[in-house]
Amino acid sequence: MSAQAEIVVSERNEAIELGAWSVRRRLGRGGMGTVYHCYNPLVPDIEAAVKTMDASMSRSVRSRKRFIREAEVLFSLDHPHIVKVRNVHMDHMPPFLEMDFVAGTSLGALMAKGALTKGAATSLAAQMSSAVHYLHSRGVFHRDIKPDNIILAGERSTLVDFGLVSEDHQATLNRPGALFGTLQYVPPEWGGGSRPSGLSWDRYSLGIVIYEAFTGHHAFERPESGSLLENLSVVQDKKRAIPHLDPGPSAPDEVRWLVRALTARDPLHRVVDLESTAARLRMVRREMSASDAQALPVPGSKSPGSGSDTWHSVAELGGRGGAPTAVPETGSFTVEKGASDHPDRSAAQTASHAPGPNPTLVPRHMSAQTLVDLPMEPQEAAPALASEPRRRAPVGVALAVAVAAAVSGLLVASPSGVDEPSSGPTAWPLERVVLPETMLLEVSELLDGKPISRDEQPLVEAGNHTLRFVIGTDCDASDPGPHCHVYDRPFTVGADGTGARRRISLPAFSRRMVQISSSQGAFRVRLDDRPWTDARTEHRFDALLPGVYAVVLQAGECPDQPCLDGCPASCVEEPRTVVVPYEGTEPVVMAARIQAPARPVVAAPQAVSRGLRGLVSVGRFERWLERNTGYGPNGAQGRKQSKRYLIGWDGLKAPSNRPGRVITESSAMVDVSAEVARRFCDGHGGLQPVDAAPQSWPITDNSVPMFEFREGTSGPVVIGSDGAVTVVGSLTAVQPQTGFRCRR
Missing domain, CATH: 3.30.200.20 (Phosphorylase Kinase; domain 1)
Structure with a gap:
């Protein structure tokens, strides 16, 4: 060198x-x-x-x-x-x-000396669950989780050897035919020229490791003789023949549930929130007594509380020979002629082609027929995680018959039931994939009426539930406007957690064109905070999302900013609201009648304008607020209104002036929404109907509102001083220069 x-x-x-x-x-x-x-x-x-x-x-x-x-x-x-x-x-x-050098001993070496203590095994389960969750949250997959790759020092465990690491967006770094994974820890769906997803692979391997930490022996032994492909077929058949593993009643119930879920035969059933599970296991470890931390019973001896029952993992039938063995990444496997691929074979098929030992822990007096699967079939279309067709290399019939005979010798029929965990989980994290992942509109979610965040995984118990999605800006689920959409998805969670994984596709919407026209001449228009646009008789805004938009029209000589109720005499301004509905594709058309003034109009001052008669005054509204404080600017109902609600008010008191306008108790009440106007008039016979007088009125000065809220046949409307009527788009939106009258 x-x-x-x-x-x-x-x-x-x-x-x-x-x-x-x-x-x-x-x-x-x-x-x-x-x-x-x-x-x-x-x-x-x-x-x-x-x-x-x-x-x-x-x-x-x-x-x-x-x-x-x-x-x-x-x-x-x-x-x-x-x-x-x-x-x-x-x-x-x-x-x-x-x-970093990690001092300690590998879990594999410790297992050779016997089982871990219950405390150490529980800590390992919590720490490795947390580590695997961390990897998967960053799109990293280990693909070789096994006892030899976990170092223990006391009750602290460390995951090492990332030689087979991959990321979900990376092509595999292994060539076809290369060695990949470890035989005893690859998932049952592996084989047939394809490879399982990294997420499903790591979860299955983690489940086996936790099982072995609690039992002290391998779940699936490699046969001592035979070729690699023959051994692969034998071990994979053992995995495919059982619904899941179970470390037995000596392990905490939370661990039994976790192992059963992680080692489920079908990858779609390995739905586990490893982060919250790790937190629960840490709590279980803290609550353990000193006796709980003692060594677990060695398989083959009497387990605590089991009487004369002797617990076995029938995987022990496969022998003890064989160090961890690498598995070919790809390969060709032939199906034995006449053999069934389905794990639930008939008795005749089983006699000629045994499914292999079942490593679920069962007492000697139990019958194999009493083993219970835990289906967790998703009720939505799930990501492509389905296992490959079961294909295997030919195995001698004599070996299959010998294994079947050994299994039948262990499992003697008995009327007793399977020893299930005494108290399994009663709630499951709700995992959901919401498409599209990025929405241009706001989306709020509610589970059974309670708000939840997109990243949250709330626990759901068995029973009927409803997911509600409220789509749109400034939308209230209890009173959505036409620009909003409420989408309900009822679902049911079974007693075993079935249905706690959801895939939801939100309904589509279309961008719309808004066309604004005026028959009275040139004008300029402004949409929300966009720049002013000059128009002769018409202007179009293209590709608007569903929502409520504030539109301001001006004609004449006007300031750069909207002047609201303080416009000079040379300017006419008309604030409007346009609603782009969620559903539909046709253009939204708004007709306006705005014309530049011929000359400035200076009105003579007067105590109370004629146009104010019958309108709710500021003084009346202040007194109403004192009895209904929730509708104040800072009240619970007041905060639901749009941002212009009671602008400039000091608590429950109106300001003394606004730009270009003096405010007194007799001034017309404006700066409220249709909803608040309705609530005020509830005790006065309701809002004035749309067909009541006056149908039009002169604007003598800036103290006279240009618009009024009225009650229409299908809800509140806005009537202008010129008699034009428009539908209210949002009940909580404040309409500038809009007063209101009550029936009495």
Whole structure:
């Protein structure tokens, strides 16, 4: 090896120096390289785990990319139970990674000595659930979670070895036919030339690891003899023949439920909120007594509380031989002629082609027919996670018959039922995928009438529920306007959590054109806060989203900003509201009659304008507010109105003036919404009907409102001083220069 490589090896070809690091000992060797426990010779207390790339693989461009990818992904992760990468050195031969040194013992080595304590196993389940949730939340998938890749120090566990790491948006870094995964921990749907999703894969592997931590033995042993493909077929058939694993009554009920969900045969059933599950398991660990933290019973001995029953994992029939075995990523598997792919074979089919041992924990006196599956069929179209057709390599009939005979010897029929967890979960996190993921409109969600956020996963109990989506800006579910849409999705959650995973497609909407025209000559128009646009007789706003828009029309010599009720005599301004409905595609047409004044009009001052007779005054409204404080600017009902509601008011008192206008108790009450006008008039016979007098009135000065709220046949309307009537688009929107009258 050249001096530039900076890697010194011993006579036995073992590395003793790796760059600036000195080697204490070799920690392990894998398919991609070797991991060493190293220290800094200048400061021996500084330690690291250094992973070198196998010399033969380092010459492969593809392998080097995969090695770099592992370093990049690990460097971006920061979780207390995931090993941390410090640096990568690709300028050495062979290249190597610097990682934090994690002191402890692998779970695989500890299992060889027996089961973990219940406390340690529960802590491991909580910490690994949290770590896997963290990975998946960042689109990273480990694909090789197993006991040998988990280091324990006391009750602290760390996930290591990301050699098979991938991301959901990355193409696989493995070529077809390469070794990928570990035989005993790949999910049952693996095989047939395709690969399961990383999310489903990691969840299944995690479930097996937790099962093994509590039981102290492997869920699925690799046969001692036979080719790799034959062993793969045998082990995969064992997995496909059972609904799920169960560590038995010695484990906490929360752990039993978690293992059953994670190891479900169908990947669509592995729906678990690992983050909230980890929190629950941490609480379970804290509540354990000293006796609960003692060693778990070894399979084959009497379990506490089981009387004379002896619990077994029938996977023990497969033998103890076989270290972790890598699985080909792709391969061709033939289906034995006449064999059934379905796990629920008839007795005749089972006799000729046994489904393999069932590793669900069952007492000797139980019948195999009493095993209960936990279906969690989604009731919405789910992402493509369906398992591949079950295809396997031919296995000798004698082996299948021998396994079937061994299983029948263990499982003797009995009328007793299966020992289920004493108290399984009573509520499940509601997982939902809402499409489209990005909406141009506001979307609020309610579960059974209570608001929830998009990222929240509230717990739902078994029974009937309703998801409600309120789509649109400033929309109230109890009183939506035409620009809003309320979309209800009833659903049912079964006693086993079925239905707690939803996929919802929100209804589509169309952008609309708004056409504004005037028959009285040129004008200019402004939509919300957009710039003014000059128009001769017509103007169009294209591609508007559903919503309520404020429109201001002006004619004559006008200021740059809307002058509201303080316009000069040379300017005529007409504020309007246009509603773009949620449903429909046709243009929205608004006709206006606005004309520039011929000359300024100066009205003689008068105490009370003739046009104010019958209108609700400011003084009456103030006295009403004192009895109905909720409609004040800061009241619960007042805050529901649009932003112009009671503008300038000091609590329940009106301002003394506005631009160009003096406000007294006798002034007409404006700056309210149709809803508030209605509420005020409830005690006075209701709003004045639209066909009541006056039908038009002169605008003698700026104290006379240009518009009034009236009650129409289908709800509130706005009538102008010229007699024009328009429908109110939003009950809570404040209409500028709009007063109101009551029937009495």
